[in-house]
Amino acid sequence: xxxxxxxxxxxxxxxxxxxxxxxxxxxxxxxxxxxxxxxxxxxxxxxxxxxxxxxxxxxxxxxxxxxxxxxxxxxxxxxxxxxxxxxxxxxxxxxxxxxxxxxxxxxxxxxxxxxxxxxxxxxxxxxxxxxxxxxxxxxxxxxxxxxxxxxxxxxxxxxxxxxxxxxxxxxxxxxxxxxxxxxxxxxxxxxxxxxxxxxxxxxxxxxxxxxxxxxxxxxxxxxxxxxxxxxxxxxxxxxxxxxxxxxxxxxxxxxxxxxxxxxxxxxxxxxxxxxxxxxxxxxxxxxxxxxxxxxxxxxxxxxxxxxxxxxxxxxxxxxxxxxxxxxxxxxxxxxxxxxxxxxxxxxxxxxxxxxxxxxxxxxxxxxxxxxxxxxxxxxxxxxxxxxxxxxxxxxxxxxxxxxxxxxxxxxxxxxxxxxxxxxxxxxxxxxxxxxxxxxxxxxxxxxxxxxxxxxxxxxxxxxxxxxxxxxxxxxxxxxxxxxxxxxxxxxxxxxxxxxxxxxx
Numbered sequence: 001x002x003x004x005x006x007x008x009x010x011x012x013x014x015x016x017x018x019x020x021x022x023x024x025x026x027x028x029x030x031x032x033x034x035x036x037x038x039x040x041x042x043x044x045x046x047x048x049x050x051x052x053x054x055x056x057x058x059x060x061x062x063x064x065x066x067x068x069x070x071x072x073x074x075x076x077x078x079x080x081x082x083x084x085x086x087x088x089x090x091x092x093x094x095x096x097x098x099x100x101x102x103x104x105x106x107x108x109x110x111x112x113x114x115x116x117x118x119x120x121x122x123x124x125x126x127x128x129x130x131x132x133x134x135x136x137x138x139x140x141x142x143x144x145x146x147x148x149x150x151x152x153x154x155x156x157x158x159x160x161x162x163x164x165x166x167x168x169x170x171x172x173x174x175x176x177x178x179x180x181x182x183x184x185x186x187x188x189x190x191x192x193x194x195x196x197x198x199x200x201x202x203x204x205x206x207x208x209x210x211x212x213x214x215x216x217x218x219x220x221x222x223x224x225x226x227x228x229x230x231x232x233x234x235x236x237x238x239x240x241x242x243x244x245x246x247x248x249x250x251x252x253x254x255x256x257x258x259x260x261x262x263x264x265x266x267x268x269x270x271x272x273x274x275x276x277x278x279x280x281x282x283x284x285x286x287x288x289x290x291x292x293x294x295x296x297x298x299x300x301x302x303x304x305x306x307x308x309x310x311x312x313x314x315x316x317x318x319x320x321x322x323x324x325x326x327x328x329x330x331x332x333x334x335x336x337x338x339x340x341x342x343x344x345x346x347x348x349x350x351x352x353x354x355x356x357x358x359x360x361x362x363x364x365x366x367x368x369x370x371x372x373x374x375x376x377x378x379x380x381x382x383x384x385x386x387x388x389x390x391x392x393x394x395x396x397x398x399x400x401x402x403x404x405x406x407x408x409x410x411x412x413x414x415x416x417x418x419x420x421x422x423x424x425x426x427x428x429x430x431x432x433x434x435x436x437x438x439x440x441x442x443x444x445x446x447x448x449x450x451x452x453x454x455x456x457x458x459x460x461x462x463x464x465x466x467x468x469x470x471x472x473x474x475x476x477x478x479x480x481x482x483x484x485x486x487x488x489x490x491x492x493x494x495x496x497x498x499x500x501x502x503x504x
Contacts, residue, residue: 026503027216028485030239030496031228033356034385035196035221039182040175041163042114043122046389047266047407050160050495051241052219055201056097057163057184060088060107061154065491067411069154073102073164073185077154083447086144086153087137094208096166097189104136109167111144118175123426124161127415128153149447155410187212187499196221213487213502223356223385232257232480238503240480241494245303245359251480261305264477264492265408267312267416268360270351270367270401270470275430278343279400285467286327287337288401292370293329298473301362306473311460312406312416314474316492318449319413319456324464326471334374345375350399352392355382360403363472396429404469409493413456414444421463436462 034048041057054062062072074088094102111134119125130150135143146153156162163184170178182190187209188201199219203212220237222228228240229247233254243251243259251257272279272288279285298306307315310324349371353364361382368378381399383392392398404427408416419425422440423432439462443455463469477492484504489497 025215026213027218028214028239028498028501028503029218029220029237031220031222031231031237031241033221033223033225033228033242035199037195037386038179039190039193039199040122040179041165042119042124042161043179044160045123047409047494050407050409050493052199052496053160053163054186054495054497055188055217056182056186056190057165058186059158059162059164060090061158063155063158063495065489065497067492069158072158073107080143083149084146086146088142088144090140090142091208092140094185095206096169096185097183097204098166098169100166100168100183102164102185103139104142105139106164106167107142108134108136109170110162110164113165113170114161119161122161126418126425127156127159127161148445150444151447151449151452152410152412152414155412156415159409187497188217191216207499209499212499214498217498225358229480232482235482238482238485239488239496242359243478243480245301245305245478248303248305248478256483258481258483259478260481260490261476261478262490262492263307263314263316264475264494265314265316265411266475266477267309267314267406267408268363268472268475269309269312269404270472271398271404271420272467272469273396273398273400273402273430274468275396276400277349278341278347279349281341282467283337284341284343285470287334287341287343287374288371288376289327289467289470290330290337291334291374291376292367292470294326294472295329297363297366301366302359302473302475305476305478309471309474311413311464311471312404312420312469313408313413313460316411317408317413317416318411319417319453319460321457321460324457324460327464331370331374338374338376343375346377347375348377348379349401350381351378351401351403352381352383352388352399353403354385354388354405356385357403360405364403367470394426394429398429401470407493409495411493413460414440414452417456417459417463418444421459421468431468433466436466 032048032051036044036046036049058072060074073091076089132145132147166183169183187207189204191200191202193199201217205211225242225244229243231237232240248259251259272285310326313320371378418440420427439459443452486502487500
């Protein structure tokens with residue numbers, strides 16, 4: 001693919017993402033299901049961080065709810081020197097919330113930190129390894145010198161890890177303090193953080209994109225979807241990011257409430273521990289996948305708010321192959337395959353899952369029931385989400401199967417597949433497959449999007465043939481809403497940005 005110069009005028013940014021209209025006082029109360037525990041952009045991968053991050057931070061590039069890339073802290077960008085250099089022209093006159101100026105030095109500091117020792121401590125660094133270094137051209141211009149192609153780089157620069165941070169503040173206060181007291185250039189300024197309880201912001205009246213209409217924005221960390229729904233019904237929150245699917249019709253009948261359901265990037269699967277017991281056998285893994293009626297789970301438990309998947313991605317993902325079909329539900333064949341593999345009836349396995357996810361708890365119970373039907377006894381082990389994601393999976397301490405859930409925030413299979421399957425990545429504690437590594441490397445190191453798509457589809461077919469996971473479904477993004485909240489611009493990927501929001 002021949003890359004053309006990418007230039008986006010400031011006027012387009014203003015038309016696309018900035019606030020219009022008069023200020024209307026009020027507080028918007030938002031429930032999210034998880035407290036990431038650290039608000040440093042390089043310290044997290046969680047969707048719940050993304051639900052907050054774009055309120056306090058900006059990237060050089062921004063992505064709108066309709067998935068368009070538009071100017072953020074950069075007013076334009078262009079590829080130079082045969083696509084080996086990416087030059088950004090920076091927005092002038094912008095300040096961080098502490099009064100510190102935004103400039104080229106801040107951009108360099110941000111990426112030196114991300115790509116250096118501090119970035120190694122978190123999960124974001126690998127997303128930006130195509131960047132060799134950032135060079136300051138002048139106060140308002142920076143060059144990203146690239147080691148190799150990264151066809152998803154522009155989208156990533158609108159993502160979590162690439163949010164621009166204040167050099168002086170972090171140098172003086174330290175990363176630990178910054179993680180609990182974030183400062184950025186975004187539309188809302190940090191006020192107060194009560195871990196596992198709430199996070200509060202006030203409007204940034206000096207925001208470069210125009211001041212938000214809201215006076216205050218408050219996030220409440222509510223892990224149980226049923227509790228989120230109850231708080232929504234009581235009028236104590238305006239936005240719920242997780243509600244029990246069984247309550248959707250009840251909420252819709254309330255004249256003060258609404259429910260919005262849309263295609264989303266979140267894919268769910270049961271990942272196999274390929275180094276443990278019967279899971280070492282590929283045919284066993286395929287048999288267990290065929291033992292589970294995923295269509296019935298979508299219909300009966302998820303009430304149709306999901307789509308079946310054949311690979312670990314949704315239909316909106318670049319690289320999705322509509323010709324790849326899920327393994328069919330066939331318990332008779334599954335039993336025969338297990339018998340051939342020497343798996344005895346009554347064999348026990350463990351399924352790990354996020355204990356706070358009541359919707360998935362029902363899914364896990366259904367999976368266990370189906371496995372019981374082919375002679376496999378599955379015990380369910382719930383974990384605190386942060387423990388499962390930070391301690392159990394990366395350390396390779398899982399049971400035979402575990403809940404694998406991924407937001408796919410780039411809407412590109414690269415971001416999912418590389419993180420899941422490349423050797424020694426955080427989410428791949430078990431597998432070391434040279435062929436899969438080569439395929440992942442090939443698609444990541446070309447600007448040719450047509451060739452990438454072919455390779456990504458080949459990766460999906462290879463993973464399916466190896467049965468590294470039991471693909472379940474791509475989940476709709478669902479929000480419960482109080483109708484007093486207006487102009488929310490709800491995103492499919494859960495990354496809220498309430499610049500235009502107001503409350504009656």
